[in-house]
Amino acid sequence: MNDSTSKLPDFSDQPPPKFHVSDRRHWALEDEAIKEEESNKERLPTYVEQLRKEAEEKDKKLKEYIAAYKSKSAENDEFRQRLQKENESRLAQLKAGLFKQLIPILDNLKRASSAAQSTGDFESFKQGIHLILSQFENELAQQGIEPIPAIGRKLDPNTDEVCMTVDTDDPEQDGMVVEELEPGYRFQDKLLKPVKVKVAKLKN
Structure with a gap:
C-alpha cells in the first residue's frame, strides 16, 4: 500500500470549531x-x-x-x-x-x-x-346744594316734573314753565329733587 495516499491531513494547527447549542x-x-x-x-x-x-x-x-x-x-x-x-x-x-x-x-x-x-x-x-x-x-x-331755576324756560324732562298744564294760544309759549309749584335741588351734577312745575300747552 502506498503511504502517500493513505496519510490523512494534519489539522492540529487549526482552532477547534465552535458550536452553538440551542436547547429547545x-x-x-x-x-x-x-x-x-x-x-x-x-x-x-x-x-x-x-x-x-x-x-x-x-x-x-x-x-x-x-x-x-x-x-x-x-x-x-x-x-x-x-x-x-x-x-x-x-x-x-x-x-x-x-x-x-x-x-x-x-x-x-x-x-x-x-x-x-x-x-x-x-x-x-x-x-x-x-x-x-x-x-x-x-x-x-x-x-354745594343749589335750587334749580325753572320760571321762564322750556320744560326740561331731566330736572322737571310736570304737575299741571295751562292752555295757551301762543306757539312760542308751548312747553314753557309758567309756574314753580315746588322747588327742586341738585348737588353738583346730581339731581336731588325735581322741580314740580306748571307748563303751558298749545291748544289744538
Missing part, C-alpha cells in the same frame, strides 16, 4: 420566558416609581397654587373690608359735619317757637321763621 426542550423555553418576565418586572417598578414621583411633584405644585390663591384671596378680602371701613368712616364724618351745621338751625327754630308761644307775637314769630329759612338756605348753598 419545553422546560428550557419556560426558563427563558420566566427570566424575561422577571427582567420586565425589574424594569416595571422603575417606571411606576417615576410616574409616582411626577404625580407627587404635580400634586405639590397644585397645593402651592391653591395656597397662593387662598392667600391672595384673603389679602383681597382684607383690603375690601379695610376700604369699606374707611368709606363708612369717611361717610360718618361727612354726616357729622352736615348735622353739626344743621343743629344751630334747629335750635333757632325751637327758640322762635318758644318765643311765639310765650309772647303771642305772631309777627315776631314770622320774622324769626324767615331768618331761620334764610340761614338754612345759606347752609345748603355752602354744602
